[in-house]
Amino acid sequence: MELDALILSRLQFAFVIAFHIIFPAFTIGLAAFLAVCEGLWLWTKRDVFKRLYLHWIKIFALAFAMGVVSGVVMSYQFGTNWSVFADKTGSVIGPLLGYEVLTAFFLEATFLGVMLFGWKRVGNKLHFIATCAVAIGTTISAFWILSANSWMQTPAGFAIDAETGNFYATNFWDVVFNPSFPARYVHMMLAAFITTAAVILAAGAWQVVRHHEEEPTRWQMRMAAGTLAVLMPLQIWAGHWSGEVAHEYQPAKVAAIEGWWETSEVQPTILFGFPDEENERNIAEIAIPGTSPYLFPHAEGPIQGLDAFAEEDRPPVAIVFWSFRIMVGAGMAMLGLGIWGCFLWWRNRIDKPGLFHLLAIPGGALGFIAVITGWVVAEVGRQPFTVYGQLRTEDSLAPVSTGQVATSLIIFMVVYAIVFTAGSIYMARIATRGFKDDAPEPPEREHRAPGSPLAAVEEPAETGPRGRKPAE
Numbered sequence: 001m002e003l004d005a006l007i008l009s010r011l012q013f014a015f016v017i018a019f020h021i022i023f024p025a026f027t028i029g030l031a032a033f034l035a036v037c038e039g040l041w042l043w044t045k046r047d048v049f050k051r052l053y054l055h056w057i058k059i060f061a062l063a064f065a066m067g068v069v070s071g072v073v074m075s076y077q078f079g080t081n082w083s084v085f086a087d088k089t090g091s092v093i094g095p096l097l098g099y100e101v102l103t104a105f106f107l108e109a110t111f112l113g114v115m116l117f118g119w120k121r122v123g124n125k126l127h128f129i130a131t132c133a134v135a136i137g138t139t140i141s142a143f144w145i146l147s148a149n150s151w152m153q154t155p156a157g158f159a160i161d162a163e164t165g166n167f168y169a170t171n172f173w174d175v176v177f178n179p180s181f182p183a184r185y186v187h188m189m190l191a192a193f194i195t196t197a198a199v200i201l202a203a204g205a206w207q208v209v210r211h212h213e214e215e216p217t218r219w220q221m222r223m224a225a226g227t228l229a230v231l232m233p234l235q236i237w238a239g240h241w242s243g244e245v246a247h248e249y250q251p252a253k254v255a256a257i258e259g260w261w262e263t264s265e266v267q268p269t270i271l272f273g274f275p276d277e278e279n280e281r282n283i284a285e286i287a288i289p290g291t292s293p294y295l296f297p298h299a300e301g302p303i304q305g306l307d308a309f310a311e312e313d314r315p316p317v318a319i320v321f322w323s324f325r326i327m328v329g330a331g332m333a334m335l336g337l338g339i340w341g342c343f344l345w346w347r348n349r350i351d352k353p354g355l356f357h358l359l360a361i362p363g364g365a366l367g368f369i370a371v372i373t374g375w376v377v378a379e380v381g382r383q384p385f386t387v388y389g390q391l392r393t394e395d396s397l398a399p400v401s402t403g404q405v406a407t408s409l410i411i412f413m414v415v416y417a418i419v420f421t422a423g424s425i426y427m428a429r430i431a432t433r434g435f436k437d438d439a440p441e442p443p444e445r446e447h448r449a450p451g452s453p454l455a456a457v458e459e460p461a462e463t464g465p466r467g468r469k470p471a472e
Helices: 003-042 047-081 084-117 124-153 171-177 179-211 214-248 251-258 317-348 355-363 366-382 402-432
Strands: 158-162 167-168 269-276 281-288 385-387
Touching: 003 047, 003 124, 003 179, 003 366, 047 084, 047 214, 047 402, 084 124, 084 171, 084 385, 124 171, 124 179, 124 214, 124 366, 124 385, 158 402, 179 214, 179 317, 179 355, 179 366, 179 402, 214 251, 214 317, 251 317, 251 366, 269 317, 317 355, 317 366
Parallel strands: none
Antiparallel strands: 158 167, 269 281
8 A cells, every 4th residue: 555645644534533533422421421410419419429520520621622622633634635625515514514613612612611610609500501501512513513424425415516516505404414414413422422431330440449439439330331231222223223324325335344245135244254355255254144134124126245336436345344343342342331230230239349340441442442443434434435426535635745744644643642642541540539539528617706705616726836826
């Protein structure tokens, strides 16, 4: 593979978005978790939920800041490496990204300060409204971003100017609610909640193993395990829904995901194998034959394999094939942790150190692995197009040199390795150190008048050096 400007630009964007996506995926779920904790505190008046809120809001602030910074860098590349893409699709993509700023980012920015610094400055109900507003803002932000990206996957409601070759919208609602958007939005939102639950479960497991468990530890593990057990089956359904949409609109991507090389009336489910793109076959294949009618019950006619597409129109098969299986494997592991955790909760052993906790600690990374590999499946599976079937990636590149892209890529890698690694380590330390710093504040001492008999008892007398009273 020749490392030309096109390959390096794709690597640079992939590197930046891989770092960026982990922070929105985490903050979307964590904002919802904070809203639930504060709501439970207001409802039940139990300090355990307040302590959970005060503990995790510190991590939310750091993750939110790093998500904003990495997102700015990602959008910056549209004007440098991919300026031709921005020029051709700007009238369609631009409004969607603009609405994300106008609706979501302004909402988050307005209430984030109240959420972070208004705990003792505003009333409890107003603070809860601010927390909910930030949580809603994160979901609205995901709405517009997923809409824009889904339009690139399944473009609709547009036309192309015959003279300039630029895209323009003919039906705005068809652009926003393009065919793949509903399924992908549900899939991504569930992924965010599941990712956050896995991190919270891992932090609680670490505290249990280190014998730092307290009442908030037990509650966060119960909430996280229950979330995984409930949402993972829904995520499996949402993933299947997204796959059915991709089968209809992006058959080459599905063929690469499944490792289908030949078009056939009935296709197998390939569990394992090594795609050999040169010879168009799978090596050491393990498959369940004849299962495609169950995967795609509404498919009509033969199910297309990769042989139905020209070689230059096929995505990189091995990357898509293995990324999908890693994503599914991570998801199934989180489902297992959720069910196991709920079983231990039922047996009143979720706060007793054991094998579950030792596995749950590294399991905190499973959500991020699933999110990143899922995006690899979506984005690499769309290749060789930036706008599927309409605009090729090689025709979207800006006139930049290989040296320029290589230099900026190295700078990004060094800066990201330092800044974001340090930030992630610091968040991990906060998450795992326990809740001693978040204990409820002691009741304020009743104020006594300076001359009252109790004042001498409750208020220490002023002393000078060596404990002597200062001269009057």
